[in-house]
Amino acid sequence: MNPLETRGKSRIILWALLAGALILYGFPFLYLLLTSFKTPLDAIAVPPTVWPEKWTLENYVSALSREGVVAALINSVVTAVISTALSLVLAVPAAYAITRFRTPSGRVFIVAALVTRMVPTIAIGAPLVETMRNLGLSDTSFGLALAHTTISLPLSIWLMASFFEAVPDELDEAAAMDGCSRLQALWKVVLPVVGGGLAVTAIFAFLASWNEFLFALLLTSVRAQTTPVVIANFQSQFGLDWGGMTALAALYSVPVILLTLFLQRQIVAGLTLGAVKG
Amino acid sequence: MRKGSTVASNTPQIPVGAAPAAAPMGGAGHAPATTIRRRSRKQLSENAFAIALMAPAAAFLAAFVLWPMIRFVYDSFFEVSPFAGAPRIFVGFANYATAFASEAFQNAAVRTVAYTLIVVIAEFVLGLAVALLFTALGRRSAVLRTVFMYPLMIAPVVAGLLWRFMLIDNFGIVNELLYRWGILSSPDQIQWLSDPDIALFSVAIPDIWLTTSFITLVLFAGLQNIPGDVIEAARIDGARYPRLLFSIIIPLLRPVIAVALIVRGIDAARAFDIILIQTDGGPQGSTTTLSLLIYRTMTRFGDPGLASAMGTVYLVVMLAVAITAITLIWRPGSSAR
Numbered sequence A: 001m002n003p004l005e006t007r008g009k010s011r012i013i014l015w016a017l018l019a020g021a022l023i024l025y026g027f028p029f030l031y032l033l034l035t036s037f038k039t040p041l042d043a044i045a046v047p048p049t050v051w052p053e054k055w056t057l058e059n060y061v062s063a064l065s066r067e068g069v070v071a072a073l074i075n076s077v078v079t080a081v082i083s084t085a086l087s088l089v090l091a092v093p094a095a096y097a098i099t100r101f102r103t104p105s106g107r108v109f110i111v112a113a114l115v116t117r118m119v120p121t122i123a124i125g126a127p128l129v130e131t132m133r134n135l136g137l138s139d140t141s142f143g144l145a146l147a148h149t150t151i152s153l154p155l156s157i158w159l160m161a162s163f164f165e166a167v168p169d170e171l172d173e174a175a176a177m178d179g180c181s182r183l184q185a186l187w188k189v190v191l192p193v194v195g196g197g198l199a200v201t202a203i204f205a206f207l208a209s210w211n212e213f214l215f216a217l218l219l220t221s222v223r224a225q226t227t228p229v230v231i232a233n234f235q236s237q238f239g240l241d242w243g244g245m246t247a248l249a250a251l252y253s254v255p256v257i258l259l260t261l262f263l264q265r266q267i268v269a270g271l272t273l274g275a276v277k278g
Numbered sequence B: 001m002r003k004g005s006t007v008a009s010n011t012p013q014i015p016v017g018a019a020p021a022a023a024p025m026g027g028a029g030h031a032p033a034t035t036i037r038r039r040s041r042k043q044l045s046e047n048a049f050a051i052a053l054m055a056p057a058a059a060f061l062a063a064f065v066l067w068p069m070i071r072f073v074y075d076s077f078f079e080v081s082p083f084a085g086a087p088r089i090f091v092g093f094a095n096y097a098t099a100f101a102s103e104a105f106q107n108a109a110v111r112t113v114a115y116t117l118i119v120v121i122a123e124f125v126l127g128l129a130v131a132l133l134f135t136a137l138g139r140r141s142a143v144l145r146t147v148f149m150y151p152l153m154i155a156p157v158v159a160g161l162l163w164r165f166m167l168i169d170n171f172g173i174v175n176e177l178l179y180r181w182g183i184l185s186s187p188d189q190i191q192w193l194s195d196p197d198i199a200l201f202s203v204a205i206p207d208i209w210l211t212t213s214f215i216t217l218v219l220f221a222g223l224q225n226i227p228g229d230v231i232e233a234a235r236i237d238g239a240r241y242p243r244l245l246f247s248i249i250i251p252l253l254r255p256v257i258a259v260a261l262i263v264r265g266i267d268a269a270r271a272f273d274i275i276l277i278q279t280d281g282g283p284q285g286s287t288t289t290l291s292l293l294i295y296r297t298m299t300r301f302g303d304p305g306l307a308s309a310m311g312t313v314y315l316v317v318m319l320a321v322a323i324t325a326i327t328l329i330w331r332p333g334s335s336a337r
Helices: A010-036 A058-065 A069-101 A104-116 A121-134 A141-165 A169-177 A182-193 A195-210 A214-219 A227-237 A242-262 A264-272 B008-013 B025-030 B033-075 B094-101 B103-153 B156-167 B173-180 B199-224 B228-236 B241-269 B273-278 B290-299 B304-330 B332-336
Strands: none
Touching (some): A010 A242, A010 B103, A010 B156, A069 A104, A069 A195, A069 A242, A069 B033, A104 A141, A104 B304, A121 B033, A121 B304, A141 A214, A141 B033, A169 A182, A182 A195, A195 A264, A214 A227, A227 B156, A227 B273, A242 B103, A242 B156, A264 B103, A264 B199, B094 B103, B094 B304, B103 B290, B199 B273, B241 B304, B273 B290
């Protein structure tokens, strides 16, 4: 038991405080969900109500029937999957090299990878517009996935390095004794051990792409547009369709929120790794 | 392992792992000369192998981060027409002079710092409070930790729009509830997003809502690592909770706090979509931070040269802060790696 754990009557007050904090914290998304089930007119009623007077799927139907919305949802999935795969393929060998060989080049590399996290997105996004045009990748999911990988790759390297670090060197050595080459040792022995870490890294790479906005805004226009851009366009393009916006936002967020419920241990591990260890 | 017997004959030739790779270098002095030579050759090949494994990722980052960044900085020395194919004129540091002289740039820089401070301070205070609550309540509160985590998964665009919807002047639920509970005298008393004096605070709310859980999770994990006897000893010495918090808990958590705040600070300083979606930089430019100003200068005012100069200053400051922070706290070369 943690020595900071409180006993006795004051626990009741603490529970009440925590419950209050959680209600405040949970309310915004609950309100989004409730609004999405109101009629479009009730959604913008003055004064607003918390609870829908009439439950309806009208907002969902109208949001999904808008031009480009379904395509944008598909684009979001495609882009995020490509970007996640690319991040893992590039990050795993790099992180393995950094943690296993501890060469000066590896140290330079992990610092450099961390530093890229600090670069303002616009400083990369604007020049990438021309790069993608030159590569013939303007307004394609692959081009956008490449851009998203600039965000997820440094993160993936950092996370994978932390997971590899936890695997004792002896495991590789034992594999080498048994005749595995270094690459075989990585592929057949070490990688299965860090399977959980690989999953965590994949989740974070996926989320980075799923939620990204600025690259998507700059690099796509019609064909490859992802959902965050479409959600943002709801207000200008279709007038003030708050009902439709809340429906699409709910559709887009609920799957990843469910993900946190099912994979919470892995996600907590990913979020706190490095920060606590380092 | 399955292939062990078939490749067993190769084993002696495989250098890696045959000798203790992790042996400290200082021990080499006692080893025979041949061992030293073999070891140095092995290190050479290990180095080459390590570089080969890092090369794809390095090449990717060079092509899609470093090269665009160089081009961005390069553009800052030119007057660039927004139209493709138009001539670019070398102007030296003129764009920088324009940027530094421009009031918009100065104000945006101040706002960026203010926004970052608002977000980081609020998240730290709230995050620490909730982490301490979870710690005090122990194992039973574990389920609720999950609930607390959910905003981390939400897109900043969604968070921004949702809060804009909740704070909007005439039909926002926040003012309506405050009015119903008797805190406000009229439902439109606080003009969250249209009063220039408070808009910068209001646009920070979704950011705080979105990522306070990150600070909570990190600090909570750190709190679990505080040695129990230190706390017990302080308790026996009669230290009360505030004293315990400020003299023991916070100092012990210092490295964790520093990393969490730096990570969040850097993200807050780069905040873009969450502000764009709520106010588009208004009212009266009161929420135009650097990233918004650069974006506008680039796309709407069509002056990529000036935008690049502003961006370069921003970039240099961010990198300087980041590198200082990394070398001071993470020390990837020494302790962690």
